[in-house]
Amino acid sequence: MIVEYVTIVVLPLLMAITSIISYLVGYGRSLKITLTIVYGFMLGWSILLTSLSYLGITLSAFGMEFRVDALSSIFILTSMIIAISSLIYSYHYMEYYALKHGLKLKGLGLYYSLLTITILTIYLMAISNNAFILWVMVEATTLTTAFLVGYGGYEGALEASWKYLLLCVVGLTTALYGTSLIYSYIFDITGNPYFGILFTDIARHVKIIEPTTLTLASIMILMGYGVKAGLAPLHWWLPDAHSEAPSPVSALLSSIIIGCGSYAILRWIWALSSVFNGVIRAIFMVIGLASILIGFTSMILQEDLKRMLAYSSIGNMGVISLASAYPPIGFAFAIMHLFNHSILKASAFLLVGDLEYRYGRRSGLHGVISDAPILGFSLLVGILALEGTPPFSAFYSIFGPLTAMKNPSITAIYLIGVLIGFIAITHRFIETAWGSRRNLPTNENYPRSMLIIPIILILITLILGLYPNPLLKICGGGFTR
Amino acid sequence: MQVENVVIPLASCMLVTAFFIVESRRLRTSAYSYIAQSSLLVGVFLSVASLIPEPHFYIWAITAAITKVLIVPWLVLRTIAKLGVEFEEKPVIPTIPSYIADFSLMILGFWFGFNLPLPILKPGFRICFGTSLTLMFLGIYGMAGKSCAIKQTICLCHLENGIHLLLATLAYATPITVEVGILTDAVLAIAIMLYLSTLIKRVSGSLSTYRLSSLRW
Numbered sequence: 212m213i214v215e216y217v218t219i220v221v222l223p224l225l226m227a228i229t230s231i232i233s234y235l236v237g238y239g240r241s242l243k244i245t246l247t248i249v250y251g252f253m254l255g256w257s258i259l260l261t262s263l264s265y266l267g268i269t270l271s272a273f274g275m276e277f278r279v280d281a282l283s284s285i286f287i288l289t290s291m292i293i294a295i296s297s298l299i300y301s302y303h304y305m306e307y308y309a310l311k312h313g314l315k316l317k318g319l320g321l322y323y324s325l326l327t328i329t330i331l332t333i334y335l336m337a338i339s340n341n342a343f344i345l346w347v348m349v350e351a352t353t354l355t356t357a358f359l360v361g362y363g364g365y366e367g368a369l370e371a372s373w374k375y376l377l378l379c380v381v382g383l384t385t386a387l388y389g390t391s392l393i394y395s396y397i398f399d400i401t402g403n404p405y406f407g408i409l410f411t412d413i414a415r416h417v418k419i420i421e422p423t424t425l426t427l428a429s430i431m432i433l434m435g436y437g438v439k440a441g442l443a444p445l446h447w448w449l450p451d452a453h454s455e456a457p458s459p460v461s462a463l464l465s466s467i468i469i470g471c472g473s474y475a476i477l478r479w480i481w482a483l484s485s486v487f488n489g490v491i492r493a494i495f496m497v498i499g500l501a502s503i504l505i506g507f508t509s510m511i512l513q514e515d516l517k518r519m520l521a522y523s524s525i526g527n528m529g530v531i532s533l534a535s536a537y538p539p540i541g542f543a544f545a546i547m548h549l550f551n552h553s554i555l556k557a558s559a560f561l562l563v564g565d566l567e568y569r570y571g572r573r574s575g576l577h578g579v580i581s582d583a584p585i586l587g588f589s590l591l592v593g594i595l596a597l598e599g600t601p602p603f604s605a606f607y608s609i610f611g612p613l614t615a616m617k618n619p620s621i622t623a624i625y626l627i628g629v630l631i632g633f634i635a636i637t638h639r640f641i642e643t644a645w646g647s648r649r650n651l652p653t654n655e656n657y658p659r660s661m662l663i664i665p666i667i668l669i670l671i672t673l674i675l676g677l678y679p680n681p682l683l684k685i686c687g688g689g690f691t692r
Numbered sequence: 693m694q695v696e697n698v699v700i701p702l703a704s705c706m707l708v709t710a711f712f713i714v715e716s717r718r719l720r721t722s723a724y725s726y727i728a729q730s731s732l733l734v735g736v737f738l739s740v741a742s743l744i745p746e747p748h749f750y751i752w753a754i755t756a757a758i759t760k761v762l763i764v765p766w767l768v769l770r771t772i773a774k775l776g777v778e779f780e781e782k783p784v785i786p787t788i789p790s791y792i793a794d795f796s797l798m799i800l801g802f803w804f805g806f807n808l809p810l811p812i813l814k815p816g817f818r819i820c821f822g823t824s825l826t827l828m829f830l831g832i833y834g835m836a837g838k839s840c841a842i843k844q845t846i847c848l849c850h851l852e853n854g855i856h857l858l859l860a861t862l863a864y865a866t867p868i869t870v871e872v873g874i875l876t877d878a879v880l881a882i883a884i885m886l887y888l889s890t891l892i893k894r895v896s897g898s899l900s901t902y903r904l905s906s907l908r909w
Contacts, residue, residue, distance in 0.1 A: 343866060347873035354880050361888060369892050370904035373841070376888070380848065380881050381832055384855055387874070392810070395862035399812045404865040423809045 214263070215272040218279060219338060222256060223331060225249060230327035238319035243302055246323055250295040253330075257291040260284040265685050271340070275409050278340035281688035282481060285546055286337045286474050289553045290467045292671070294330045296664045297459040300561050301326070303658050307568055308457045312363045322362060326463075329355040333467055337474065340409050342390050345478065346383065349439055349471050353379040356468055360456040371448075371455035378448040379439055386435020386475070392428040396420045410482045417486050425483075429491045432479050433498065440472025440528045442498050443505040450509075453521035458564025461517060465524045465560055466553035473531050473549055480535050480542065481690065487538065495536040500624055502529025507632030510639075514574040516563045519639060520556065523597070526632050527552045530609060533625065537615035539690040544615070546686040548608035551672055555597040555605055558668035562590045565665070566643075569657040577646030582653065585662055587644040593669050594640040598633045604675035604682060698739040703823040706732045706853075710827055711794055713850045714834040715787075717779050722846045723768045726853075730760035733853055736820065737860055748864045751871070756856055759875050764849055764882055771886040772842060775893055780840035781900040790837060797833055801826025813861075820861040827854030839902040841889035845882060852878045 229249045236242050264284040271278040305319055336348035361372030397407035397416045406412045441449040453461045506526030513519035535545035567573045580587030599609035616622045675682050712725035734757045741749030805822020831851025835844045893899050
């Protein structure tokens with residue numbers, strides 16, 4: 212009882228209060244200490260929730276309105292790891308960013324306030340068992356992060372923010388139409404308004420929905436949340452928003468914010484699992500493959516490292532979408548890849564943020580290893596890990612779905628896409644790290660402690676790659692009711 | 693009296709206001725047309741509530757009146773006054789092709805509304821569904837075809853009227869918390885877009901989002 216109470220009432224309240232305090236108190240030492248303690252507590256609690264899921268315990272409260280199962284707990288854990296990483300990294304980086312864009316340091320309180328609200332909305336999304344509240348929270352993450360994307364206030368940031376907001380708000384509308392269709396059908400037949408709202412009830416009654424309506428609704432839901440997840444062909448907002456946002460926000464966007472879209476899609480597949488076949492499944496596969504090919508091939512043309520990582524996210528969201536079309540094995544790997552990709556992509560964005568801090572640019576860099584060996588080496592290892600090189604845990608989630616795929620054509624297209632992505636990104640980052648060093652002005656004030664967080668993130672995936680069983684077990688439980 | 697007998701004239705008037713919202717070059721005319729459209733939306737809810745025994749529609753009418761007739765227009769008109777702009781920036785699509793696009797989208801919206809195989813929709817609600825799809829299509833078209841940030845925001849408001857109508861048609865029995873959540877998101881999205889419009893005008897000296905071209909697609 213106490214665990215449910217803390218999870219559903221205390222933690223959201225704590226984050227809401229922290230957000231208000233951040234705005235009112237303004238940026239300073241006391242705020243940093245408060246935020247670190249609160250985010251640390253949140254991370255600790257998410258580990259507890261994941262441990263409960265590992266033991267097969269599902270929490271629920273308020274008439275099943277809130278529910279924490281394996282899928283939610285792993286997403287909450289991912290979110291909290293990324294949240295505290297972005298927070299601690301921001302302490303140094305945002306001071307540099309504020310200086311660069313002529314912003315007041317005291318005003319950074321607003322940044323931390325928005326960051327905390329974003330984490331709060333993601334958390335509420337993950338614990339909600341209500342299909343409409345899930346939509347509301349996914350939309351809310353768009354609204355709060357739109358501010359964070361445009362935080363620099365310069366033309367490029369505002370344009371990226373505008374494009375992001377416009378496309379995601381319009382795109383998510385489609386998901387609301389789909390949700391309403393499913394709700395309406397179940398309500399019309401059962402007469403109970405809750406049977407079409409709660410995912411657990413939708414899962415029980417989904418078979419009564421007429422097939423055409425169900426297909427139409429599923430397409431709308433996939434398209435709507437697909438915009439948020441950055442799935443092709445609705446991905447236009449993603450490269451701009453991810454490249455123009457401050458690096459800790461890019462880390463957040465490219466991992467758990469687009470992850471919200473993927474989480475919503477996975478939750479819907481979970482609810483529709485008994486009817487997940489035929490046309491619906493084929494559409495997931497086509498969109499997944501299209502995203503893999505478009506995302507990974509677009510990387511070839513990119514000079515800007517952050518933009519390249521953003522296109523890599525589109526490809527990786529495609530991997531999740533394609534894998535999720537093969538439940539239950541593929542679905543488990545999809546959850547696992549959501550975790551691995553989030554951690555490693557956040558690490559990669561933070562390392563590029565380090566490059567930007569040290570060299571004042573994020574393209575046309577060569578020979579970083581000879582100037583900053585730890586940074587250059589971490590960058591290379593991080594990218595190799597992200598692309599599924601063993602012994603890092605992304606190896607399992609990128610190649611694991613192959614065990615569920617039976618069609619050789621799909622397998623071939625998938626592998627070609629992954630290979631293109633691997634060559635494109637490693638080529639650019641090897642050039643950045645190892646190429647002949649050019650005389651670039653360096654910022655000598657660059658704090659090497661900024662490397663700690665991305666290195667820890669890479670180490671997490673290394674440990675989980677060497678000992679994958681706990682993660683595999685939790686992700687494997689994501690499909691069970 | 694049948695639901696469709698009341699809804700048809702109101703829905704038709706909503707479509708006329710939709711045309712003015714999207715096509716009027718004066719931003720204030722667009723905003724006032726939006727107020728008219730929102731009032732008609734409230735009218736649709738009240739009419740349906742009086743004809744079928746569904747008290748939920750009264751709640752939908754009250755929330756629509758507060759958010760869409762009062763709060764959102766106030767935010768839009770205040771921003772227009774603050775920025776001192778009268779006319780929208782030059783649209784991307786010229787006038788005549790734009791009118792043709794509007795009418796084509798209206799036909800498409802109603803075609804979908806009446807032909808989608810959705811057995812749950814009763815005849816009167818088919819009209820609401822068709823209108824909601826049309827408002828959504830026109831809203832998306834307005835956001836893509838107009839370059840002015842304020843105009844794009846008004847088109848988003850217009851699109852959200854379509855969503856509101858759809859929710860009332862399909863999901864009218866949802867708990868009030870759900871409705872409040874969806875409407876809060878809608879109002880916040882518009883407030884943020886208006887704030888960003890102000891920043892865009894300040895930074896680039898224009899409200900044209902198409903002039904912001906420092907990034908590639």
